[in-house]
Amino acid sequence: KAGVTQTPRYLIKTRGQQVTLSCSPISGHRSVSWYQQTPGQGLQFLFEYFSETQRNKGNFPGRFSGRQFSNSRSEMNVSTLELGDSALYLCASSLEGALTNYGYTFGSGTRLTVV
Amino acid sequence: SQKIEQNSEALNIQEGKTATLTCNYTNYSPAYLQWYRQDPGRGPVFLLLIRENEKEKRKERLKVTFDTTLKQSLFHITASQPADSATYLCAWGNNQGGKLIFGQGTELSVKP
Numbered sequence: 001k002a003g004v005t006q007t008p009r010y011l012i013k014t015r016g017q018q019v020t021l022s023c024s025p026i027s028g029h030r031s032v033s034w035y036q037q038t039p040g041q042g043l044q045f046l047f048e049y050f051s052e053t054q055r056n057k058g059n060f061p062g063r064f065s066g067r068q069f070s071n072s073r074s075e076m077n078v079s080t081l082e083l084g085d086s087a088l089y090l091c092a093s094s095l096e097g098a099l100t101n102y103g104y105t106f107g108s109g110t111r112l113t114v115v
Numbered sequence: 116s117q118k119i120e121q122n123s124e125a126l127n128i129q130e131g132k133t134a135t136l137t138c139n140y141t142n143y144s145p146a147y148l149q150w151y152r153q154d155p156g157r158g159p160v161f162l163l164l165i166r167e168n169e170k171e172k173r174k175e176r177l178k179v180t181f182d183t184t185l186k187q188s189l190f191h192i193t194a195s196q197p198a199d200s201a202t203y204l205c206a207w208g209n210n211q212g213g214k215l216i217f218g219q220g221t222e223l224s225v226k227p
Contacts, residue, residue, distance in 0.1 A: 004158075033213045043159070043204065043217035056214040090158050094213060103149050103161030104215070 002026070004093050004107035012113045018079040021110045025072050025093030031055075032074040033104065034066060037088040046089075049074055050096075081114045088112075118142060119207055121218040128195055129226055136190040136221045138205035145207035148188045149215065150179055153202045162203075163190075195225045 005024040013019050025032050033056075034046040045058040049068035066076040072093075078085055088111050092104035122137035138148065147166045151159035165172045165181045165188065172179050178191040192199050202222045206215040 031213045033215075035217075042219045043206075043215075045214050045216065048213040050213070058214070092158075092213075103151070103164055104159075104213070105161065106151075106158030108156070108158050 004091055004105050006089075006091050006107035006110050008110060009108065010111045010113075012115060013081050015081055015083060015114055017081050018077060019081060019112060020075055020077050021089055021091075021112075023074045023076075023091030023093075023107060025074070025091070026105055029093040029095055029105070030072055031094045031096060032068055032072065033092045033094075034074070034076050035090045035092065036060075037090055037109070038086075043090070046076065078112075083114050086112060086114045119205065119216055119218045121203075121205060121221045123221055124219070125222045125224065127224045127226065130196060132195055134192040134195050134199070134223055134225070136203050136205075136223070138188040138190065138218055140186050140188075140207055143207070144183070146209045147207070148179070148181060149206045149208065150177075150188075150190050151204045151206065153204060153220065159204055192223075195223075197225050197227050199223060200225050 007022045031050045033048040035043045037043045047066050048056040052068045063079045068074045088109040090106050090109045092106045094104045119140045128134050149164045150162045153159040163172050163179045165179050176193045180189045202220040204217050204220045206217045208215050
């Protein structure tokens with residue numbers, strides 16, 4: 001079956017702009033989580049959506065937001081981009097998002113560069 | 116604050132040996148720990164999950180242990196191969212939904 005698809009793979013934006021990233025989870029998976037990965041901070045949890053509702057949120061400013069559609073596809077948005085937002089943004093999907101033996105399936109990520 | 120630490124940033128071993136990676140946690144009691152492998156430019160790939168009431172889990176050449184007294188998980192790769200070279204991440208979670216806290220990762224290099 002198809003894996004987690006993230007688009008676009010690469011993105012270059014200017015400070016102050018906004019950006020929208022997309023994630024299509026594995027068919028049947030209802031939980032979608034977003035992570036930011038940087039060399040200095042590693043993988044940091046942004047938020048999780050389950051059945052179109054935000055279920056968990058990490059410690060990121062309000063400029064970071066997301067949503068999930070009825071088909072489980074998810075988008076995350078970053079407004080007023082800062083240089084420090086340059087990172088690999090990863091999306092992960094799972095059946096229930098909690099205690100499963102199958103873990104989370106990650107996409108290959110969107111590499112965002114802010115100049 | 117809640118913290119998860121992996122013992123070293125890099126580990127170099129000879130092919131055929133057992134690689135042992137360490138993950139320590141402080142200030143919380145995770146319901147489970149997960150281990151992932153990440154290759155450059157790719158997303159993490161799930162390897163194993165171990166729950167707080169389990170001592171050990173195995174999958175092919177992989178073994179993970181969970182010691183709640185020591186607040187530590189050990190991840191072993193036996194008969195290591197150059198193809199096992201990658202960054203290995205541990206992550207803890209609780210029963211409150213899909214939030215994982217990741218360690219910084221250990222970069223494993225297996226030399227032929």
